[in-house]
Amino acid sequence: MPATDYSSKHAADGTVLRHPERPQPRYSLPRAVKNFRLLMKNKEDTSLVFKIYESLPSRGFMPRVEQLALSERGEFLRSTEPNLPEILDDHAQLRKTPKGSLAHAYCDFMENEGLSAAGLVAEADKLGRAKYPDLVQWFGDRSRDTHDLFHVLTGYGRDALGEQCVLLFTHGQSPTQGHLLIGYAGAANIKKIALGLKGGGKAPVMGAVRQAKATGKGAPSLINQPILELLKRPLDEVRASLNIAEPTLYRECHRIWREEGIDPYNMLATENAGEDELASA
Incomplete structure (x- = not known):
């Protein structure tokens, strides 16, 4: 069966789906x-x-790009949200939404963590990867720019386990073997470290990442959603509408670790971890 010629497909404004010079993944x-x-x-x-x-x-990557980018929804998102980092970093504007909104929760998260959407773009740019004027670039950028929104919507923090949970949630949304490899291997390493800490091994680490994967699979694709509209709505309402359940097993891990005097946000820095630690991806 011949490969699909994605370079022959275009959006209404003429933007090619996949630039012919973009290297084929191997x-x-x-x-x-x-x-x-x-x-x-x-x-x-x-x-x-x-x-x-x-x-x-992932064999499903290009079909996912095509399904969104060449749809009416994709056209709408490209016209109304052409630059998500500009929108997400304008905290003064986001703070004008009602208290309790996703926007307020997002601003709180980013400010507490000392993060910015532009900073994530800069980190990605440091890798020096070639960019192409196609819809694959738009899709990839949108996936990158919504990463921290995933943290806020799911309730997973930026601790080691929280990052693995976000990876597996993302796999549930957009399956890739890369997410599985890093997410599960990272979780297994956290479990190994926890086993070496007094009482830490009781935490359901693998259950937490499996729950995250299931939650991601059961939720509609977040990058397909109108982010501007979601930001205005109450956080709890957005979570309910997107079928994002409470991360109960992740929180149970934190509860167990804290009862044993273990800081979930500093587990990989502990001397007991030795050289086996794996920083969150």
Whole structure:
């Protein structure tokens, strides 16, 4: 069966679905495993994470891009939300929404963590990856720019387990072997570290990431949603409408660890973790 010619498909404004010069992804499990091992040794090298994803391309990726980007919804999102970082970093405007809104929760999260949407873009740009004027670029950028919204909507923090849960939630939404490899391997490493800490091994770490994956699968695709409209609505209402349940097992892990005097946000820095720690992806 011949490969689909995505470079012959265009949006209404003429933007090509996939630029003909964009390199074709090549599946290589050995390359992914090699880069994962390098990531284990050098946890700060985020370029290795992208190399893992690039080594394990999803067959469903381009169909997902086409389904959204060439739809009426995609046209609407591109026209009303052309630059999500500008929208998400305008906290003064976002704070004009009612208290209790997703916008307020997002601003609180980003300000408490010292983050910005523009900062995430800058980190990605440091990798020096080529950009192309196509809808794949738009889809990929939108996926990147909504990452921190995933944290807010799901209730998973930026601790090591929270990051693995977001990865598996994302896999539930957009399945890729890269999410599975990093998410489950990271969770298994957290479990290993917890077993070495007094009382820490009782926490349902693997159950928490499996719950995150199931929640992501059961929720409509978040990048398909009108972010501007969601931001104005009450956070609890948005979660209910998107079928995002409480992260009960993740919170149970935190409860158990805190009762044992273990800081969930500092587990990987503890001396007991030794050299086996894996920084969140």
